[in-house]
Amino acid sequence: MRLHRYGLLFVTLIIVCVLGGCDTDNNDDEVESTNLADVKVQGIQLGSSRDELIHAFGKPDFVEKIKQPKSTYYIYGETSESYDIDFKVVDDQVKRYFMTKDIFENTYSHLIGQKKADVLRQVGDHYYERQDTGADVMGYSDKEHNRNIEFIFEGNVVLGILVSSI
Template sequence: MIDGLSLNDDFYSGKITEKYGKGIEKSRDVENYDYFKLTNGIEVAVDKKGKMTRFIITDRGLETAKEIKIGDTKEDIIKAYGDNYYFRIEQGANIIGYVDKERERSLEFWLFDNEVNLYRLDNNLMQ
C-alpha cells in the first residue's frame, strides 16, 4: 500500500479525488497506460480499465513496508528484503528488484551512486 492506495485500485472511483483533489492531469501518455502525478513524489500508471498498475515513488518521506526509502543504499535494501533479487540496468540506474509471485507484483529500487533514487511497485501483468 502506498499512501493509502493499492495496486489494482480503481483510479476513477472517487478515492483519488477525495485524497488529492480534482484536476489531476496526465503526466505522461504511454501506449496502453496513462500516467498521473498525484503529488510531487507519487506517480501512478493507470491501464485502459482504470486500474492502477504502477506506483513510482520519489517522495523521501514514503517508506516501503520494510522501511526502505529514498536515499537508502543497496546494502540497506538487501538487509531488509534479502538476497533473492534480480538485477538490471536501465536509463543509467542499477535496479534491484523483488518479485512477489503470490500477489503478482514486483518492487524495484532504482539506484544512482548506490542510493535509492526512486522505487517502483508494479502489477506483474503490466507490459
C-alpha cells in the same frame, strides 16, 4: 535540491518510466518469490480504483494520457518532470506507481536516499539486478500476487521505488 544533484540521469529515468512504463519483465525467473501482498502507499495498492486513488491523494497536479498502450498517469509534485509520485492507471485500476520521495505512508519509502545494504536488510536477499537507462535496478518479484518492487539506484543510493503489476 535532489534534481540538481542527480541531474540528467534522474530526469531521463523519470521520462522513460512515464512514457515507457518501465520494463519490469527482466526479472530472473530463478529468483525466489518475495511476498509483496501488503505493499501499498497511503492505502493505495496495485488494483485500487482511480476513484480510490483520487480519494487518498486528492486531485493530481498533472495528468498525462498515453494512447499506446492506453493508460493515464496521475502525477503528484511540483512539476511533471520532478515529482513526488506518479500512478499509472489502466482500465480504471492502478497498475504501477513510482515514488521519488520519502513523504508517503509506505512500507519501503524510508529507503529512498538509503544504501543497497539497507534494502537488503529490510526486503531480503531474493532479488534480481538489471540496468535501465543507465541506472542500477534491484528488484523483487511476488510471483503469487504478480507484482514487482524495484529500487532504482545511482551508485549505492536509492533514487526511487517502482511498484508494478507483472
